[in-house]
Every structure is written in C-alpha cells, then in structure tokens.
Amino acid sequence: MIPLLSVSDLSVGFGRKAEANEVVRGVSFDLADGQTLAIVGESGSGKSVTALSINRLVDFGGGKITGGSIRLRRGDGGVLDLAGAAEPQLTKIRGAEIGMIFQEPMTSLNPVLSIGTQIAESFRLHRGLTGRQAIAAAKDALDRVRIPDAARRLKYTPNQLSGGMLQRVMIATALACNPRLLIADEPTTALDVTVQAQIMALLAELKRETDMSMIFITHDIGLVAGIADKVMVMQNGQAVEQGELNQILDHPRHAYTQHLLHAVPHFASGKATRSDGRREKAPDAEPALKVDGLAVRYPVRSGLFGRATGAVHAVDGVDFELMPGETLAIVGESGSGKSTTARAVLGLVRSTRGSFSASVRKAAAGQSALPIQMVFQNPYASLNPRLTIESILAEPVIASGGRVNAETRARMTTLLKRVGLPENSLERYPHEFSGGQRQRLCIARALMLNPSVVVLDEAVSALDVSVQARVLELLVDLQREFGLAYLFISHDMAVVERIAHRIAVIYAGQIVEIGDAKSVLSAPRHAYTKKLIAAVPTIERRRQRFELDTRQVPSLVRPLGFEPGPAKWDVFGSDHRVRIEG
Incomplete structure (x- = not known):
C-alpha cells in the first residue's frame, strides 16, 4: 500500500544561496x-x-527546499508532491490534512485574541462554519482535549492559562479538522513531568481514537519509548x-x-543517587543556608479602588537547612513555589515573613565575597550580548563594591x-559560544x-x-573542590537523582516531603511525590500508558x-519527613 507520507532525499537550505x-x-523516510x-x-x-x-x-522563515520530494497521499487517494505544490494547494492541506503542534504555545498563539476565536478560525477556513457554529465546534474541540469548563475558557486569552492548558489548546487547534497526519514539534518541552505525562496520554488517546499518523520531534529518549x-x-x-x-x-x-x-539521564528510582557528601552530624556544624518559616504572599485586589480582598x-512556611558541600534539590510542578522560594532566598522577591541566613566565606586579599549566587535557567538570556566575557565576569565584583x-x-x-x-574567552562575546559553554x-x-x-x-x-x-559533571567536580552548597531547582527527576544528596518536594507553596535523596526516590511516602515519580518517562517503560487526570492544583488564594x-x-x-495533611 502507498504510504501516507513518503519523504525522499529531502534537502533544505537558507539564505539567497x-x-x-x-x-x-x-x-528519507516513509510513514504508514x-x-x-x-x-x-x-x-x-x-x-x-x-x-x-x-x-x-x-518557506516563511527564509528556508527553501533545494532537493527531494515530499509525497502525501490525499484523502481522495491521489498523491501530491508537497515540495513542488503551489501555495493555494498548501493552504487547503495545512490544518485540514496536516496538523501541527508548535513548540512554544505562548509565541504560537495570538496573545490578544481569545482561545475560542483562534480555534474557530480553523473551522471557518476549512469547514466553512460561521458565527455560533464555529464557536460551538471550538468548544467541542476543547472538550475533546479534556479541558474542564470548556465553555468558560473559550473566552480566556492565552495569558490566563497554564503551560499545560495552553499546550492542550494547541492540540485542539491542530486536531480541529481531523487531520490524518499530526506533526508535534517538541510539544512537552519545558513542561513539568506530571503535565508532560498528561499531554503524552492525551496524544496517545487521541491517536487511538482517530487512527491518525504522527511525527513526534523530541530530544527526550524517554518520551520516544512511550509513543x-x-x-x-x-x-x-x-x-x-x-x-x-x-x-x-x-x-x-x-x-x-x-x-x-x-548521555540520557535514566531515572532509577533512587538506585543512582550520589554516595558522597554525607551530612555532617557534628552538633556544632554550621549550615551554609538556613531557612525558617519562609512565606511569600501577593495581594489580590478587586473593586474600583483596588482594595486587597485576599492574598x-x-x-507558606518553608523550612530547611543546607550544609556545606551538600545539594538540596527542590522539586515540584510549575506554580508549586519552588522558584519563588529560591528567589526569596536571593532577595529577588520580597518575603512576607520568615528568616534565612547564609554563612560567609573568607575572601582572599583584594577579593569580595557574597554568600549566595545564582545560575539562571536560560544561558542565552542571562548574559548581556553587548559585553565581553571579561566585563560579564567583572559585573558581580563591581556590583558588590569591589574593584577589578x-x-x-x-x-x-x-x-x-x-x-x-580557554583563557582567550575573556575578549569574546556571548554569541561566540554554544549553549553549554554559555552555561559554563x-x-x-x-x-x-x-x-x-x-x-x-x-x-x-x-x-x-x-x-x-x-x-552536571562540572557542577559535581566544583562542589567537591570548593565545598559549595547547591540549592538545585528542577522538574527533571532523573537529573535530580544524579546530583542531589537531599530532596524537598514542594506542593501548593509548602514542603510536603523532605529527606535523603535515596529514601525519597525509592520509597516516596506522600501522594504527590508518588505522582511526580510515576510520571517520569523512561526507556525501560515501553509503551507506558498514563491515565488522564484533569484535576487542577488547589487555589493558593486565601x-x-x-x-x-x-x-x-x-x-x-x-x-525523611512527610507532612501530615489536615
């Protein structure tokens, strides 16, 4: 039988030449x-x-197919070479026969249009629906991807939805007209493991319901094993x-x-945790960082005069100690409070109550010393592109009142x-380095x-x-050499397993489980910790089936x-401690 899609000797270039x-x-590849x-x-x-x-x-990004063919079997049985197709033909195919989920929903969705308007556009273009018919079809599309209270959320704009919900909207848009081929370009990148598991479960279930073909693009081998x-x-x-x-x-x-x-960090349920750097048990050992009763609250305002009606x-009430040479990983979903905790410790957000203290090291003559520093998530955004590396490294010294x-x-x-x-890096600029080099x-x-x-x-x-x-190897080596304490914020449990000595699981702004990494990962006690671990994709779990869960994180408004x-x-x-609920 003729494949649904047959790509042969495809070459693509950019620029005038x-x-x-x-x-x-x-x-070259075939897809049945x-x-x-x-x-x-x-x-x-x-x-x-x-x-x-x-x-x-x-074509719209300056690219051009320079060779090869892309043969698509149409719904009527005819075959069309997309590489040489005219734009009017492609307009009819995009969305109707080939759907696409893009990597970044926040940049792929129009920020000023409602979700309903954007989904309805597909029905207007390919189905000829208008007005209420298109909106009703958009609601059905949201129901299809298991978005609760779909009728109300049709009126939302993208900024009012979480990352997982936005990705479901992207899936609803891509599947609006029942395409026979779905292209998913890194659809779970930057999503937490539990949200990622739900998106994967949704894609697998929709694929079974419609018998569509899929091209799934990813760098995560664990996800590959599941779908x-x-x-x-x-x-x-x-x-x-x-x-x-x-x-x-x-x-x-x-x-x-x-x-x-x-290179893929395989999650081993606590069997691959670090064996070095046991906690100091001496009663006079001073923590590198001590956090006691930390709370961060933001006012909720309403009414004509913006009166505070809640917070x-x-x-809420986060406590932990971090010893020298130790790594404490804080894990949890987006919105759980893990990054807010880290930023409060650094003074980047103002804490409402609580206290924290950090030990200060002795600095060499002519050098400054500050107890806490931070490495941010995106090495492309956290380095000033207009400064040389020498100026970038000098920034913290100058900001702390020191001299170069x-x-x-x-x-x-x-x-x-x-x-x-290399030493000659000092005279270079950030754009001359790769992502890994920038993070270094x-x-x-x-x-x-x-x-x-x-x-x-x-x-x-x-x-x-x-x-x-x-x-990660570099971080471990530096920790051993300099006795550094790491507060490691992550949603990747496989990475956490390899770098953490202790783990704190945070949910709805509170630590619900904390303890030795091996104990927490191999014998989790709290239901939320078990949920996080169960959602980790691994190569060993071939064709893993995740159960769809549309329950929402409880509101943090009080x-x-x-x-x-x-x-x-x-x-x-x-x-190993676990919070008792209620």
Missing part, C-alpha cells in the same frame, strides 16, 4: 497510516526544519540511523545514537580554566565572589542531553488574615 547553505541533506515516527537529535540537528518542510512552513513505532536519529542535518523502536533503543548501531542514549500564598584589579583578572582566568574554557560562563560568573551557596534554577533544562551531562496551622510531620528513618 540556499544550495550552498543546506541545513538538511538527503533525508496510524504509525508514529519519532525524530530525535540535539539542537541544530535539523529535526525541526525537516518537520516544517513537510507542510512548507519553512513511537519508529525512530529516526538526526545529526548535522542528516538521518544517521532509523528503524523500529526496540531496534534503535536496544541495539543502536551508529556511534551518535549510542552517544545520545548514553496568594505562593510560599590584577587579582580579579587572575581569578577570571582561573575560573575559566576550571570550567573548561554563568557558573564561572556565580563563583567570582566565592559564595558558600549557589542557587541553580533549572540550570540544565535548556541544554541538550549530552551537554547537560557534561555540565482570605485576608488567613494563617495556616503549624505543620505536623511523620518521620521515617533518620532523615
């Missing part, structure tokens, strides 16, 4: 009805360009290996595929060497003031898996004057 600037070269092909590879491998070329959206029938691995614009799922995962032949699989309890002298420049050189960058620069900047505590807020989540592995009661804990072993 596209043939000389090809980023995809000689890619009801089949899922996963395209995996690191950033810059060409996987997204390949996907955008199928429905010719690459794909076939896998194609891309490197430098070429397909270096492809085959059946089990063949690729169990018997990879190409060196790059083996490298990717080796959002973003963080010979000792400061010597420390710059030492730190650059220690994070694996951010780490060097954080160490300029000899801190005792480094806060790492999703510091490796934006990196490819192989780069991520090397940065009436004025509300104060939570004192926390009560169950204790398991020497270092």
Whole structure:
C-alpha cells in the first residue's frame, strides 16, 4: 500500500544561496497510516526544519527546499508532491490534512485574541462554519482535549492559562479538522513531568481514537519509548540511523545514537543517587543556608479602588537547612513555589515573613565575597550580548563594591580554566559560544565572589542531553573542590537523582516531603511525590500508558488574615519527613 507520507532525499537550505547553505541533506523516510515516527537529535540537528518542510512552513522563515520530494497521499487517494505544490494547494492541506503542534504555545498563539476565536478560525477556513457554529465546534474541540469548563475558557486569552492548558489548546487547534497526519514539534518541552505525562496520554488517546499518523520531534529518549513505532536519529542535518523502536533503543548501531542514549539521564528510582557528601552530624556544624518559616504572599485586589480582598500564598512556611558541600534539590510542578522560594532566598522577591541566613566565606586579599549566587535557567538570556566575557565576569565584583584589579583578572582566568574554557574567552562575546559553554560562563560568573551557596534554577533544562551531562559533571567536580552548597531547582527527576544528596518536594507553596535523596526516590511516602515519580518517562517503560487526570492544583488564594496551622510531620528513618495533611 502507498504510504501516507513518503519523504525522499529531502534537502533544505537558507539564505539567497540556499544550495550552498543546506541545513538538511538527503533525508528519507516513509510513514504508514496510524504509525508514529519519532525524530530525535540535539539542537541544530535539523529535526525541526525537516518537520516544517513537510507542510512548507519553512518557506516563511527564509528556508527553501533545494532537493527531494515530499509525497502525501490525499484523502481522495491521489498523491501530491508537497515540495513542488503551489501555495493555494498548501493552504487547503495545512490544518485540514496536516496538523501541527508548535513548540512554544505562548509565541504560537495570538496573545490578544481569545482561545475560542483562534480555534474557530480553523473551522471557518476549512469547514466553512460561521458565527455560533464555529464557536460551538471550538468548544467541542476543547472538550475533546479534556479541558474542564470548556465553555468558560473559550473566552480566556492565552495569558490566563497554564503551560499545560495552553499546550492542550494547541492540540485542539491542530486536531480541529481531523487531520490524518499530526506533526508535534517538541510539544512537552519545558513542561513539568506530571503535565508532560498528561499531554503524552492525551496524544496517545487521541491517536487511538482517530487512527491518525504522527511525527513526534523530541530530544527526550524517554518520551520516544512511550509513543513511537519508529525512530529516526538526526545529526548535522542528516538521518544517521532509523528503524523500529526496540531496534534503535536496544541495539543502536551508529556511534551518535549510542552517544545520545548514553548521555540520557535514566531515572532509577533512587538506585543512582550520589554516595558522597554525607551530612555532617557534628552538633556544632554550621549550615551554609538556613531557612525558617519562609512565606511569600501577593495581594489580590478587586473593586474600583483596588482594595486587597485576599492574598496568594505562593510560599507558606518553608523550612530547611543546607550544609556545606551538600545539594538540596527542590522539586515540584510549575506554580508549586519552588522558584519563588529560591528567589526569596536571593532577595529577588520580597518575603512576607520568615528568616534565612547564609554563612560567609573568607575572601582572599583584594577579593569580595557574597554568600549566595545564582545560575539562571536560560544561558542565552542571562548574559548581556553587548559585553565581553571579561566585563560579564567583572559585573558581580563591581556590583558588590569591589574593584577589578590584577587579582580579579587572575581569578577570571582561573575560573575559566576550571570550567573548561580557554583563557582567550575573556575578549569574546556571548554569541561566540554554544549553549553549554554559555552555561559554563554563568557558573564561572556565580563563583567570582566565592559564595558558600549557589542557587541553580533549572540550570540544565535548556541544554541538550549530552551537554547537560557534561555540565552536571562540572557542577559535581566544583562542589567537591570548593565545598559549595547547591540549592538545585528542577522538574527533571532523573537529573535530580544524579546530583542531589537531599530532596524537598514542594506542593501548593509548602514542603510536603523532605529527606535523603535515596529514601525519597525509592520509597516516596506522600501522594504527590508518588505522582511526580510515576510520571517520569523512561526507556525501560515501553509503551507506558498514563491515565488522564484533569484535576487542577488547589487555589493558593486565601482570605485576608488567613494563617495556616503549624505543620505536623511523620518521620521515617533518620532523615525523611512527610507532612501530615489536615
């Protein structure tokens, strides 16, 4: 039987001389009805360009198909080569026969139009529906992707929905006209594991209901194991290996595929936790960071005069200690309060109550010292593109009242060497470095003031898996060398397992479970911790079926004057506590 989609020797280039600037070269694959092909590879491998070329959206980004064919079997049985199709033909196919879920819902959806208006557009364009008919169809589309209270949410704008809800809206839009082929470009990137699991469950269920084919683009091998029938691995614009799922995962032949699989942090339910750096038990040991009763609240205002009618309890009564040389990972979903906790400790948001203290190290002569520094999530956004690396490394010194002298420049050189960058990096600019190198620069900047505590807020989540592995190794080496304490904020449980000594699970602004990493991951006690761990995708869980869950996180809005009661804990072993609910 003729495949639904047959891509043969596809090449794509950019610029005026596209043939000389090809980023995809000689890619070929077939996709049958009801089949899922996963395209995996690191950033810059060409996987997204390949996907955008199928429905010719690459044309709108300065790209051009320079060779090959993309043959689509139409609904009437005819075959059309999309590579040479005219724009009027493509307009009828996009959305109707080929749906697409884009990577960033916040940038893919119009921020000023309601959700209902944007979904209804597909029905107006491809089905000829108008007015109430289109809106009614849009509501049905939201019901289809299990968005609760769909009629009310049709009136929402994108900023009023969470990341997981926005991704469901993108899926509803892509599937509005029942396309036979769905292209999902990194649909779960930056989503928490539980939300990610729900999106994967939704895609799998919708695929079963409609028998559609899917091209699933990702860098997460664990997700591939849960949804794909076939896998194609891309490197430098070429397909270096492809085959059946089990063949690729169990018997990879190409060196790059083996490298990717080796670099992926496999979640091992507490069996791969660190064995070094046990907590100091001496009674006189001073914590590097102590947080006691931390609360962060934001007023809720309403009415003509904006009177405060309540407060959002973003963080409520958080307590923990972080010892020198120790890593405490704070895990939880978006909105749970983990990043707010870290930012409150740094003074980037104002705490409502509570106290925290950090030990200050002795600084060498002529050097400044501050107890806490931070490494942010996005290395592309956290480095000033107009400054040289020397100026960037000098910033914290100058901001703390110090002077850039010979000792400061010597420390710059030492730190650059220690994070694996050449000395001549000082005269270069951020755009001259890769993502992994930029994050190394951010780490060097954080160490300029000899801190005792480094806060790492999703510091490796934006990196490819192989780069991520090397940065994690660097962090562990630096911790051992300098005795650093890390407050590690993450939603990736596999990464947490490999770097954390202790784990604090935060839910609805409160720590619900805290203790030794091995104990928490191997024997979780709180229902929320169990839910987080159950949602982690792994290569070992082939064809894992997730149950759809449309329950929402409880509201954090409390009436004025509300104060939570004192926390009560169950204790398991020497270092494992679980909050007693109610």
